[in-house]
Amino acid sequence: MQDKQAYLDAIxxxxxxxxxxxASACECAMGVEAGLSASVRLGExxxxxxxxxxxxxxxxxxxxSKGSASTSDLSADSIKQTVSAACGxxxxxxxxxxxxxxEKDRLAWDYxxxxxxxxxxxxxEQALELAKECEDHARAFDKRISNSEGATTSSHRGNHFYANxxxxxxxxxxxxxxxxxxxxxxxxxxxxxxxxxxASRNPKELESMRQIGETAAKRAVARLNARQLPTGxxxxxxxxxxxxxxxxxxxxxxxxxxxxxxxSFLLDSLGEQIFPDWIxxxxxxxxxxxxxSAPFDSEGVATQSRDLVKAGVVQAxxxxxxxxxxxxxxxxxxxxxxxxxxxxxxxxxxxDLLSQMGTGLIVTxxxxxxxxxxxxxxxxxxxxxxxxxxxxxxPVHEITIASNLKEMFKGIIAVGNDMDHRRNIRTGSILVDKxxxxxx
Amino acid sequence: MSxxxxxxxxxxxxxxxxxESDLNQTLxxxxxxxxxxxxxxxxxxxxxxxxxxxxGRVKDGSFGIESGVGVRAVNGEKTGFAYSxxxxxxxxxxxxxTVRAIARQGQSQSVQAWTGMQTGHQLYQALDxxxxxxxxxxxALLESVDVEARKQDPRIKQVMVSMASSRDVILVAAAxxxxxxxxxxxVRLSVSVVAEQNGRREQGSSGGxxxxxxDFFLNQDRGLEYAREAVRQALLxxxxxxxxxxxxxxxxxxxWPGVLLHEAIGHGLEGDFNRKGSSAFSGRIGEKVASxxxxxxxxxxxxxxxxxxxxDDEGTPTQVTTLIENGILKNYMQDKxxxxxMGMKPTGNGRRESYAHLPLPRMTNTYMLxxxxxxxxxxxxVDKGIYAANFGGGQVDITSGKFVFSASEAYLIENGKITxxxxxxxxxGNGPDVLTxxxxxxxxxxxxxxxxxxxxxxxxxxxxxxxxTLKVDGLTVxxxxx
Numbered sequence: 001m002q003d004k005q006a007y008l009d010a011i012x013x014x015x016x017x018x019x020x021x022x023a024s025a026c027e028c029a030m031g032v033e034a035g036l037s038a039s040v041r042l043g044e045x046x047x048x049x050x051x052x053x054x055x056x057x058x059x060x061x062x063x064x065s066k067g068s069a070s071t072s073d074l075s076a077d078s079i080k081q082t083v084s085a086a087c088g089x090x091x092x093x094x095x096x097x098x099x100x101x102x103e104k105d106r107l108a109w110d111y112x113x114x115x116x117x118x119x120x121x122x123x124x125e126q127a128l129e130l131a132k133e134c135e136d137h138a139r140a141f142d143k144r145i146s147n148s149e150g151a152t153t154s155s156h157r158g159n160h161f162y163a164n165x166x167x168x169x170x171x172x173x174x175x176x177x178x179x180x181x182x183x184x185x186x187x188x189x190x191x192x193x194x195x196x197x198x199a200s201r202n203p204k205e206l207e208s209m210r211q212i213g214e215t216a217a218k219r220a221v222a223r224l225n226a227r228q229l230p231t232g233x234x235x236x237x238x239x240x241x242x243x244x245x246x247x248x249x250x251x252x253x254x255x256x257x258x259x260x261x262x263x264s265f266l267l268d269s270l271g272e273q274i275f276p277d278w279i280x281x282x283x284x285x286x287x288x289x290x291x292x293s294a295p296f297d298s299e300g301v302a303t304q305s306r307d308l309v310k311a312g313v314v315q316a317x318x319x320x321x322x323x324x325x326x327x328x329x330x331x332x333x334x335x336x337x338x339x340x341x342x343x344x345x346x347x348x349x350x351x352d353l354l355s356q357m358g359t360g361l362i363v364t365x366x367x368x369x370x371x372x373x374x375x376x377x378x379x380x381x382x383x384x385x386x387x388x389x390x391x392x393x394x395p396v397h398e399i400t401i402a403s404n405l406k407e408m409f410k411g412i413i414a415v416g417n418d419m420d421h422r423r424n425i426r427t428g429s430i431l432v433d434k435x436x437x438x439x440x
Numbered sequence: 441m442s443x444x445x446x447x448x449x450x451x452x453x454x455x456x457x458x459x460e461s462d463l464n465q466t467l468x469x470x471x472x473x474x475x476x477x478x479x480x481x482x483x484x485x486x487x488x489x490x491x492x493x494x495x496g497r498v499k500d501g502s503f504g505i506e507s508g509v510g511v512r513a514v515n516g517e518k519t520g521f522a523y524s525x526x527x528x529x530x531x532x533x534x535x536x537x538t539v540r541a542i543a544r545q546g547q548s549q550s551v552q553a554w555t556g557m558q559t560g561h562q563l564y565q566a567l568d569x570x571x572x573x574x575x576x577x578x579x580a581l582l583e584s585v586d587v588e589a590r591k592q593d594p595r596i597k598q599v600m601v602s603m604a605s606s607r608d609v610i611l612v613a614a615a616x617x618x619x620x621x622x623x624x625x626x627v628r629l630s631v632s633v634v635a636e637q638n639g640r641r642e643q644g645s646s647g648g649x650x651x652x653x654x655d656f657f658l659n660q661d662r663g664l665e666y667a668r669e670a671v672r673q674a675l676l677x678x679x680x681x682x683x684x685x686x687x688x689x690x691x692x693x694x695x696w697p698g699v700l701l702h703e704a705i706g707h708g709l710e711g712d713f714n715r716k717g718s719s720a721f722s723g724r725i726g727e728k729v730a731s732x733x734x735x736x737x738x739x740x741x742x743x744x745x746x747x748x749x750x751x752d753d754e755g756t757p758t759q760v761t762t763l764i765e766n767g768i769l770k771n772y773m774q775d776k777x778x779x780x781x782m783g784m785k786p787t788g789n790g791r792r793e794s795y796a797h798l799p800l801p802r803m804t805n806t807y808m809l810x811x812x813x814x815x816x817x818x819x820x821x822v823d824k825g826i827y828a829a830n831f832g833g834g835q836v837d838i839t840s841g842k843f844v845f846s847a848s849e850a851y852l853i854e855n856g857k858i859t860x861x862x863x864x865x866x867x868x869g870n871g872p873d874v875l876t877x878x879x880x881x882x883x884x885x886x887x888x889x890x891x892x893x894x895x896x897x898x899x900x901x902x903x904x905x906x907x908x909t910l911k912v913d914g915l916t917v918x919x920x921x922x
Binding site: 044049090399 | 489494497498499500501502503504505506507508517518519520521522523524525535538539541542575576578579597598600634636641642643683685686687716717718720796798832833834835836837839840841842843844845846863864865866867868869870916917918919920921
C-alpha cells in the first residue's frame with residue numbers, strides 16, 4: 001500500500017502526542033479498507049457500491065485510568081484533538097488496577113507473514129458478470145425458482161495497524177473476496193428463500209459460480225411445502241453452518257469478560273468435563289491464508305496454537321489482557337476473538353450421521369437470539385428437515401428447539417467431517433442426542 | 441428551524457469552502473450527461489460518547505467522530521453508490537464520476553431548483569446531548585443507578601450500567617429538488633444486573649432513552665427506575681420454572697412486546713421486499729391480514745422518541761402511515777426509489793445507518809392502537825397459557841413469513857390467573873396470520889422505553905415499538921416442559 005508510510009507517521013504522531021499530553025501509556029489501532037460490492041438481481045445490475053473506510057482508535061492510560069477516542073480524520077489537528085478527547089475521559093474514569101497495556105514480553109515482536117492478502121484486480125464489469133453467472137445458475141436450476149434477491153460479488157482489501165507505547169508497531173495487509181446468492185422458490189403452498197456463499201482471502205480459491213448458485217437454489221427448493229412438527233423430544237442434527245453457532249455459544253461461555261463478570265453458564269469450567277470424552281477443540285491462528293488467521297490479536301499480543309478442549313475437558317479460557325488480570329491468569333491472545341477455532345470431527349460423514357440419528361430433526365436454519373449466557377438456557381426458532389429411518393421425509397419450519405447448552409454439549413453424539421471453512425469457527429455437522437421441539 | 445440550517449451550513453459547507461451551488465453542480469455532473477433518474481448527496485457528521493460502569497466504578501469511556509458524504513445515482517432499479525470521509529469539492533466530483541457507472545444511454549436530465557433548506561417537523565431540538573451534563577454529573581448519574589440497584593436486594597451480585605449519547609447532523613441534497621437538514625440528538629441508558637441465590641444466577645435488564653439530553657434520566661428518577669426494574673426481573677427469574685413447549689394461548693404485555701408487530705408484519709411491509717415480490721405480504725394490499733380489532737401504524741412523528749425523525753435520510757418529512765386498519769392491509773413503508781418504482785408516494789421511511797450505507801425502507805415507531813379490554817380481563821379470559829410481559833429481540837424471514845421473538849419475562853396463566861414465572865423462551869409464528877388470531881386488544885397502549893435497534897442488510901437504525909396488552913389465540917412457545 002503506497003500510503004503505508006503516511007499511516008505509520010500518523011500512528012507515531014498519536015504516540016508522541018499522548019506522551020506530550022501526559023498519558024502514562026497509549027495504544028492505537030487503525031484500519032484502512034477499500035473495496036467493491038456489485039449486485040445483480042434477475043439478470044440486471046442492481047447496485048454498484050464503492051467502499052473506502054479508515055478509522056483510528058486511541059486508548060490512553062493516565063496511571064490506571066483509561067479513556068478512548070476514535071476518528072476517521074488523520075490530519076495532525078484531528079489526531080491531537082482525538083488524543084486530547086481520550087485523555088479528557090481518562091481524567092474522570094476510576095483507576096482500575098487491572099487496566100493497562102499487555103505485558104511487554106507477550107507482544108508479537110517477531111510476527112509471521114500469514115499470506116492474508118491476495119490482490120484481486122476485479123473491475124465493476126467483471127464483478128457484475130460473476131454475480132450474474134452465479135444467479136443465472138440458480139435461476140436455471142429448477143422451474144420453481146420464481147424470484148431472486150440477487151447475487152453479490154464483493155472484494156475488499158485492507159491494512160491493519162496496531163501500536164502501543166511499549167514501542168510495538170505491527171501491521172499486515174489482508175483481503176476478503178466473496179460471492180453470495182439468495183433466491184426464492186415458490187409453489188402453491190407459498191415462498192421459501194435460501195442462500196449460499198463462497199468466501200476466501202484468495203480469489204482463486206472461490207468456489208465456482210455454478211456451485212454457489214445451484215446450492216442456493218437447491219436449498220430454497222428443498223424448503224418448499226414445509227410444515228410444523230408435533231411437540232416432543234428428539235435427536236437434533238445441526239448442519240455445519242448452524243453448528244458453528246453452538247460452538248460459538250461455548251466460546252462465549254469461556255470468554256474472560258463473561259467469566260470475571262460471572263455472567264457465564266461455564267464459570268469455573270477450567271479442568272471440567274463439559275463435552276463427551278472424545279471431543280477435541282483447538283485454535284490455530286497461523287494457518288496460511290485462512291479467513292480466521294491473525295499474527296497478533298487486537299492488543300498486539302502474539303497469537304499461538306493451543307488446545308481449548310481435550311478429551312472433553314476445558315483446557316483454557318479465551319482471554320484478553322484485562323480479563324486475564326481480573327481472573328489472575330495470563331492473556332491467551334484473544335482480544336477481539338478466537339482465530340480458526342476447530343472442533344475436530346469424530347470421523348463420520350454427513351450420511352453416517354443421518355443413519356446414526358435414524359429419526360429426528362435436521363436443522364439448517366436458526367432464528368432469533370434465544371440463548372441465555374448466564375443460565376445456558378437455549379430456545380431458538382428453527383427450520384430444516386424431518387428424518388425417519390435415516391431418510392429425509394419432509395421440510396419443517398415454524399418450530400422451536402430448546403434445551404440447556406450444558407446438556408446439549410454433554411449430549412453430543414458425533415461431529416461430521418463435512419467441515420465448513422468459511423468462518424472463524426470451523427466445525428462439521430453436530431448430532432445432539434435430545435432436544436425439545438415445540439410445534440403444533 | 442433556523443438553528444438546524446445554521447448548524448448544517450457551519451458543519452458541511454463553510455469549513456470546506458462549499459456553497460449550495462457546488463452541491464447543485466455536483467448533482468448536475470451526475471444527471472446532465474443523461475441516463476440517470478435521480479441522484480443525491482448525503483452529508484453526515486456524528487459525534488458520540490459512551491460511559492460504562494461495572495464493579496461500582498465507571499472505568500471505561502469513549503468518544504468518537506465520524507463524518508463524510510455519500511453520493512448516489514439511480515437509474516430505474518439500478519443504484520450506483522460511493523462515499524468518502526473527505527468532505528471537499530474534489531472528493532464530491534470523484535464520487536459523482538464513479539456513481540455514473542450505472543447510467544444508461546439517455547437524455548440529459550436537469551437538476552430541479554431547490555427552494556431553501558427544509559427541516560421538516562420539530563419533534564426534537566437541535567441539541568448536543570454530549571455537553572448536557574458535566575463529566576462529573578455523568579459519572580454521578582451512573583453511580584447512583586448502581587447504588588440504587590444494589591440497595592434493592594443483597595442477592596444482586598453484579599451491576600453493569602452503560603450510557604451513551606450522540607449528535608447526528610445531516611444534510612441531503614437531491615436532483616429532485618430536495619435540500620433538507622436535520623440535527624438529531626439521541627441518548628440511551630441501560631442497566632443489567634445479575635442476582636444469585638443458592639448457586640443459581642439470573643440476569644435482569646432495563647433501560648431507556650430518546651432524542652433529548654441526559655437530564656431525561658434524572659427527570660422522574662428514570663435512571664433509578666431502570667435499576668429497580670432490572671433488579672425486579674433478575675429476582676423474578678430466580679424463581680422461574682421451565683417454560684412450556686407447544687402451541688397455546690399467549691397474552692402479550694403492553695409496550696416493548698410490540699416487537700411482535702415489528703417482526704411479524706413490519707419488515708414484511710417494507711417497500712423494497714414488496715416491489716421485488718419477496719415478502720409474504722407482497723400484492724396483498726386491501727386483503728384481511730389481521731382480526732378486525734387490530735389497527736397498526738408506523739409513526740415517525742412522535743415527539744422526542746428514539747424512532748422519530750424530523751425528516752428521513754432522503755429529506756422526506758416523516759409521517760403516520762397506517763399499515764393495517766381494522767384488520768385490512770392498507771399501506772407499505774417506502775423510500776423514494778421503491779415508491780417511484782411501485783407508483784406510490786414516499787412515506788418518510790428512507791433510512792440509512794450512515795453516509796457509508798445506502799438508504800432502505802425502514803420502520804420508525806411501529807405500534808398497535810388501543811382496544812377496549814381491560815388488561816386484567818384479558819388475563820382472566822385464559823384457562824391455560826402464558827403471559828409474556830417482556831421480550832428481548834426478534835427476527836423474521838420475510839419470504840416465508842416466519843418470525844421469532846424471545847420472552848425475557850413470562851408467566852404461566854392457569855384458570856385465568858397468573859401463577860408461576862417461567863424461564864425465557866422463544867415464541868415462533870407466521871406473520872401473515874398471527875394477527876388474525878388476536879382475539880382481545882387492551883386499552884393500555886404503551887410505547888417502549890427507547891432502547892430498540894433494528895438490523896437489516898447489515899445496517900442498524902434506532903426504532904421504537906408499542907402495543908396494548910393483547911391476546912393471541914395460538915402461538916408456538918419454545919420451552920422445554922412438555
